[in-house]
Amino acid sequence: MSSQSIRNIFGLTLGLLATGGVLAAGADLGNTTKQATNWVAIAMFVAFVLVTLGITRWAAMKTKTAADFYTAGGGITGFQNGLAIAGDYMSAASFLGISGLVFANGFDGLIFSIGWLVGWPVITFLMAERLRNLGKFTFADVASYRFAQTPTRTFAACGTLVVVAFYMIAQMVGAGQLIKVLFGLEYIYAVMIVGVLMMCYVLFGGMTATTWVQIIKAILLLSGATFMALAVLWQFNFNPEALFAKAVEIHAKHDAIMSPGVLIKDPISAISVGMALMFGTAGLPHILMRFFTVPSAKEARKSVGWATTWIGYFYILTFIIGFGAIVMLTQDPVAYYVPKMVDGVQAVGPDGKLVWDGLRGGGNMAAIHLSNAVGGNVFLGFISAVAFATILAVVSGLTLSGASAVSHDLYATVFKKGKADSANELRVSKITTICLGIVAVGLGIAFEKENVAYMVMLAFVIACSANFPILFMSVLWKDCTTKGAVAGGIVGLVSSVALTIMSASVWEAVLKNPKGSAWFPYSSPAIFSMTAAFVVIYVVSKLDNSKQAQLERSLYPAQKVRSETGFGASSASGH
Template structure:
């Protein structure tokens, strides 16, 4: 996979951490391994099981509510597992463990950043989302506003986030399968796109939810076994594992020609922060993108409408946070396990250089090689299949949120003024799913050799700079108006895209401009573009003295009562 400057998750969605690790010049150079029949047979079993679930779900998907939200019949515990499944992407699993292998302690910045976003959702968003919304986060943001402009903005923000996430996931899937299963890149991309379309087209949210739940259980079981087996080799002492990691990194530094003192410091550096993010502004901006981006991701927000009430929404966030937190603790252990078990094994790595064999992109296989070290070929096949299945589930959730933005926000509410019948809305949604699937496959193939870090970081920065401020201000600030929300939201959207394009990672690395020529010096624009978004909403809302604005301010108490109590939420139309 192409060298990537700085990764950013996602959960999500999240491909980002694939980023840090690549060691070569282009994804096309990644070595294609021999076909792994154990992995393929396990993957085939997973696909057959999920296709059966899709057939079962299709029989239960009769209305738009069934398609978008599984009829609101998912329990808090089930939804918590599904959210965790949506969020613990193959990239989180492979990428963060490999980031820990590369930088040690600094790899934790991803885990902590992603995790800290969940209390924001728990205490500020989950209950209000469930009480005010129906199918999409635009139902919540536009509760008391004019429907056409707010939904046009919400659909724009959603589709941009979904597009960048989808491309990144497709590129990641192609590279992963190319490395693991020995298939050609384009075949892997078409396979993922085709399966995703089947899940969403026929099963809707019910099928997607159960695919995510099964994937979450398999992934949690797999990483639990891996972490247990890694610790077992060091007497269940994390201290002994970390000491081995320091010893390996020190030896590698000595092999690279450093003095004993420098080598010792290089070894110890994996237990210290500061090697990845160099200056405070970048650290704050990066952290804000991770934290608040989570609270603005459309495919995560959409999951709160699948539960019957606000109590179950809170419960689902509690369970999601529990599983995701547990997962990230284990990933840290697996990352150090990769230093101790993979970098010292001549079968997997060039032990003199501390580089995994196989060319560009293979550093991302660190966790999978840990699985082979502790569980042999069968467990290696299992983890490989789970990693691929993980991308399927994430892509299905993303596609569903994109389809709902077009069919519910644009077609049903803007074009049909809320008078579209359920069957036609469902038809539009399925057509959109098909279109998104084709676009994702085509762009996934087209971007094979492209640096994908900026696409993932852009998705998080947009979610934090556009979706989150509008959602936050519309629900919690009584003076927020349609004009303020739409102008401020678009300012956040445009500024996050523009600042990312002129940052070093895109301007210099991707576009090939001279080093030092980037107009914006920081890696993540979130600190600045979020501020622009919030300031725009505040300023243009205060300047709006129209009769419509007065009416919207007058509707705030009713919105507040419903958001806090849920009165009138059952069966409501969302506006």
């Protein structure tokens, strides 16, 4: 398979990691064309689909109630859930994006992996145990535990659906392009295939099937990344220092790649991006939902510990892969680099050597080119199958969290006032799954030629600006009220979306306005939008002296006892 084919398969991932908009220029997904099929990749792809459909059939036999559908009946162990969380979190975009950032910027590329990893202690020490003790199916159960159900759950469900939408578009477009290239299908049919498979996993198997798809995907991705990292280190007798020294010698930026400040130059952007990565993790609904799949708070803590272990290990591997690509791809520049042309002739430098104009497909193709360099076509096929598994697992988790927001938070609690039975709630959830699948396919088709990097960026910024402040304040601050939580959430949601649109990553790169015309000067608005959400929650709650607010404050001691001890956690959440 040619390097052009490789570029087309994975060009869609060019900017997905750029949560802070650093890579928002992204790839034009519409440029992907059908190519000669990679039969090794297809064989692995088919094998994965058959195995996971078998798991879905097995899971369907166990999925009888709403609890089975949403949370696998709470029967997932801490180790299994930790691996599934890692599978949900280690996307193909992060695999390619972080290694691509390291390839282009060296040390500074680690800001994303470090930011995401540091988010896990926040969940471990502040959220995991309390979520499991207070919640039932969704994070809105926790946020609305002592608040008025209708406004809190309505906003929480809307926040969930917004985050899910931005993630969903990116994943559906990515999966559609992958299938299109592997099978030579038209894009519209490729997206439909992905949508049907995703609906099968969620509709019939629920959380049980989704969990095992994520576990299998995590194992495959960890195995592939481990092989690549070991293959690179083997070239240097497993001496990382020798690898880094060689990379510094070869890289165009030389010593700069071992210093910070190359990727994000101003401190405000650095802090803001870091905040989005850290606290956005603690506000992602499909991640938070996983803590309700374990039988106890102890298993919830254990699952975070395992997830942190796997994710930390994975990000170490991407660092080695990024530096390995710097060294190994230069050994065969004809295969992996684009020649710099002058008047139709490849340019030659003062030293008489040919001049190259960057990596084929862009810097984020580094890991893909490296997989071909260390393992040939067979390993490239394996990575292709893993990329599809990654996207499918993430889409399934997103669909499940979106379906639960509609069926549990809106239908069962808001519309039916908590009086809906399990069978009706499950039926609504499955109808919602079908609707979300259809919407996802429609959005995937509509956004085929659009840059999707800013949608992933928005998901993290919205999660840290709208979801996390409500969750944090409702659980840990006794004076928080319904009015304060909802007002702060709305401010966080609106400001994060507005400021992101006005930043250069969207205003200029996506909306094609003139360079320098962006109204917001920083890479990420999290430092402003999240702060605004917390301030509004505090001020409005303090000013709220209504009878409802006094009642909510009086309920805090009971909430604190349950959140800390788990006493009564087996009963339905909320009041």
